[in-house]
Amino acid sequence: MRHKSAVSEPGAILELREVTKQFPTHRAVNRISLRVARGEFFSLLGPSGCGKTTTLRLVAGFEDPTSGEILLNGASIRHLKPYQRNVSTVFQNYALFPHLTVRENVEFGLRRRGENECARRVAEVLELVELAGKEARRPSEISGGERQRVALARSLVLAPDVLLLDEPLSALDPNLRKQVRAELKQIQRSVGITFLFVTHDQEEALAMSDRLAVMHAGELEQAGTPEDVYLRPRTRFVASFLGALNWIGEVGVRPEATRIARSEMEAGERARRATVTRSTFLGNCFHIEAQLEDGQTVVAEVSRLAGPFATEESVLVWWRDEDELRFP
Amino acid sequence: MRRLRWWFLAPSRTVMLLLFLAPLAIILAYSFESRGAYGGISLPWNIESYLRFGDPLYLAILWRSVWIAAVSTLGCLLLGFPLALYISRAGTRKNLFLSLVILPFWTSFLIRTYAWMFLLRDTGLVNTLLEKFGLIHNPLPLLYNDGAVVLGLVYSYLPFMVLPIYAALERLDVSLLEAAADLGARPWAALRHVTIPLCAPGIWAGAILVFIPCLGAYLTPDLLGGGKSVMVGNLIQNQFTTSRDWPFGSAISLALMAIVMLMLWASAKRSGENLL
Numbered sequence: 001m002r003h004k005s006a007v008s009e010p011g012a013i014l015e016l017r018e019v020t021k022q023f024p025t026h027r028a029v030n031r032i033s034l035r036v037a038r039g040e041f042f043s044l045l046g047p048s049g050c051g052k053t054t055t056l057r058l059v060a061g062f063e064d065p066t067s068g069e070i071l072l073n074g075a076s077i078r079h080l081k082p083y084q085r086n087v088s089t090v091f092q093n094y095a096l097f098p099h100l101t102v103r104e105n106v107e108f109g110l111r112r113r114g115e116n117e118c119a120r121r122v123a124e125v126l127e128l129v130e131l132a133g134k135e136a137r138r139p140s141e142i143s144g145g146e147r148q149r150v151a152l153a154r155s156l157v158l159a160p161d162v163l164l165l166d167e168p169l170s171a172l173d174p175n176l177r178k179q180v181r182a183e184l185k186q187i188q189r190s191v192g193i194t195f196l197f198v199t200h201d202q203e204e205a206l207a208m209s210d211r212l213a214v215m216h217a218g219e220l221e222q223a224g225t226p227e228d229v230y231l232r233p234r235t236r237f238v239a240s241f242l243g244a245l246n247w248i249g250e251v252g253v254r255p256e257a258t259r260i261a262r263s264e265m266e267a268g269e270r271a272r273r274a275t276v277t278r279s280t281f282l283g284n285c286f287h288i289e290a291q292l293e294d295g296q297t298v299v300a301e302v303s304r305l306a307g308p309f310a311t312e313e314s315v316l317v318w319w320r321d322e323d324e325l326r327f328p
Numbered sequence: 329m330r331r332l333r334w335w336f337l338a339p340s341r342t343v344m345l346l347l348f349l350a351p352l353a354i355i356l357a358y359s360f361e362s363r364g365a366y367g368g369i370s371l372p373w374n375i376e377s378y379l380r381f382g383d384p385l386y387l388a389i390l391w392r393s394v395w396i397a398a399v400s401t402l403g404c405l406l407l408g409f410p411l412a413l414y415i416s417r418a419g420t421r422k423n424l425f426l427s428l429v430i431l432p433f434w435t436s437f438l439i440r441t442y443a444w445m446f447l448l449r450d451t452g453l454v455n456t457l458l459e460k461f462g463l464i465h466n467p468l469p470l471l472y473n474d475g476a477v478v479l480g481l482v483y484s485y486l487p488f489m490v491l492p493i494y495a496a497l498e499r500l501d502v503s504l505l506e507a508a509a510d511l512g513a514r515p516w517a518a519l520r521h522v523t524i525p526l527c528a529p530g531i532w533a534g535a536i537l538v539f540i541p542c543l544g545a546y547l548t549p550d551l552l553g554g555g556k557s558v559m560v561g562n563l564i565q566n567q568f569t570t571s572r573d574w575p576f577g578s579a580i581s582l583a584l585m586a587i588v589m590l591m592l593w594a595s596a597k598r599s600g601e602n603l604l
Contacts, residue, residue: 062506082509095507099525108521109511154511 012074013038013194014059014162017093017107019068021054028054030218031068036162036196036211041188041196043205046215053092053197055215056164059196060089072161083112085121087231088155093171094147100124102150103135109158125157128187145176152184165197169204202242206230214238236327246298247270248317250326257323258300260288260309261316271318274298276309285288290317332463359578367533369574369584386580388561391567393560396474396549397542400481401489404538405531407482413523415490416497426494429487437484441551444480445471448552485541489534495532497523532595540588560584 014036021029036042044052051315057063059070061082070078077085088109090130096105103122110118126132129149141149148168155163168184169177185208188195205212206226213223214237222234233239236252239296244251261267274290277297281304288300289310298317302309309315334432359377361369414474415425430564432440434582450467470476500523508518524531546561553559560580 060506060510062509066398083512083514087510089507089510091503092509095503095504097504097507097522097526108508108513112512112517158511194400224332319469 002173013040013072014196015069015071015074016055016059017069017071019055019058019070020066021051021058021063022066029058029065032215032218032220033211034220034223036194039192039194041185041195041197041208043199043212044215044294045199045202045205045212045241045319046095047200050215051218052200052215053166056089056166056196056198059162060087060164061085086158086160087164088158088160089166090151090155090168092150092166092168094139094151096147096150096154097246099114100138100141101135102131102137102139102142105139105150106154106157109154113158119217121157121202121288125153128156128191129153133252144172148172148180156187156193160193161323162194162196165195167199168197169199169201177204184208206242216241233325234327239325239327244299245325246300247296248292248298248319252317252325252327253323254325255297255299255301257319258298259318260302261301261305261318263315264316267316267318268320270321270324271316274315274317276311276313276315278311279309281308290315292317335522339519355578355581358574359582361575363573363575366572368572377575378583380576380579381583389558389563390559393543395544396477396481396559397539397545400478400485400542401535401539403478403482404486404489405535408486408534409493409531411486412490412493412497415494416500426491429490433487438547439482440597441480441548444476444483444552448476471552476547476552477545477559479544480552481545484548485538488537488541492533492537493527493530496527496533500526505575536592536595539591543588544584 004248012035012159016034018031019029020027032055038306040139044055046052046192058065061077061080061084063305069076072085072087097108100108103126105165106122107118110121115121122135126135129152131146131149133152134142134146142150148171151168169180172180181204197205197208209226211223211225212229214221215236220253222229222238226239229238230242233242239252243288244255246255246258247279255317259267259269264271267306274292276288278287280287280289283304285304285306286302286306288302289297291297291302300317334505352506358369359374360373362372362376363373364370381390411429415422415429418425418587445452448470449455450471452470454470455464458468504526505518508522509515513521544561545559546565549559549562550565563582564577564580567573567580
């Protein structure tokens, strides 16, 4: 079934080449190319409807690409059925089999492949995701966080070449989400499996990924390390999607790089006169809103130690030239 | 509010009381009386009618009815499940196919059964065509046997199997089937380990909806089975007409009801659902 189509560079376990998916009404994915390295935690980040989930489904085999090539370990998987591809998906709603117990859910894939040592491998993976002791429960009898870990275990136990995760944290409550984020990253490091992670949460993507790709309207806008993409966004969309941004003239400055001074001596070369319109205390910092002379409002995130600023106070808004974001 | 509710329920209560509970009480009373000299009933009260069930002749008829109903239910399942599966995946043509399934109801049950007689009899369409093409020289005995009864029952009650299974398949979360494929299950394995177990309630509902009317079937065995293929429904009819033994007819009717209730109760207990 598997045939070598083209030589892929060493290191890339998954490669998409000019992949397009045209639905009857719209083009969900438009000529996307990306490479995911072996063992990497790679995120697809973008707003809803940007094509990131469709991209994941193309890799899983639930959708056929209209054109383009998908390579796994250098071999084309484009014509393989989902059950023939050595990738596995953690679904957004987990898609656990409600009529099976936790153990039977995790065993499901091993049994379909006719593998031996089911019991030992299931026990190991349940230990890894800290579900030992809950084997006999059904999905309806465990918590949301536990369900998410069953879905993870069910895929991990198959040791797929790439694990595909479709917003796996979105169904969890916000407090749990941050904790699970760290656990998931920890599990990924310890098993060494390549993760392709789909999310619309930029904080999640920045915190977890080795590299990430930002998608917008079916196109891939930029791929790189979190620092790279955050600090050197190539487009206005990437810059504003990854974090808040002040527009000062044609220049973009992040709130945490926007500084406020009371005198010209404190300020650098790039400074503008402004009036404080609002000061919000957030515990570890202040959010200062100030209006520039041309009427534009900027937000500066200043340290608690820099002290409060009064409303109506006349200040200088300034920034360093290396913190400027410019776009063609 | 309470008054209003009473008035709203009054018509259905009246209907149930007059047309269901009262006749049932009469049947119950009849079953404990004696056979009248010219039909009808007379005193004294006794339980003789119930004792007659021990007769091997009647036990055989009862067993035969259960057997024919079971085979018909199985037939409906084997035809109905694939059909329901096909319709559930037919996309925009779902509604068209569903209306085709229900279409036979537009014609009287009696007329449809007669139509089968015209198809199956010795000079019917099937035998005529087979003879014309030289495949047979003497007509095949298609009518007036158990096969014809099962065929008629399967044909009549197929929609009652298809619709509940279709409803169960519609409720099935598509992502579960994707998950099965994703975990390496080929289509057959996914069907066996995911689709069928999750549609079990629909399959049970269909089986019950088909089995119960098949068990009490009267018209189909009468017309398609001829005099040879007697089911319990025909036996009951006989007691009230030719045999003129109303008490025994009443007793069989109640026994049939009891068997059906017992089966419903057992299957409800089994699936842990409240069907009644």
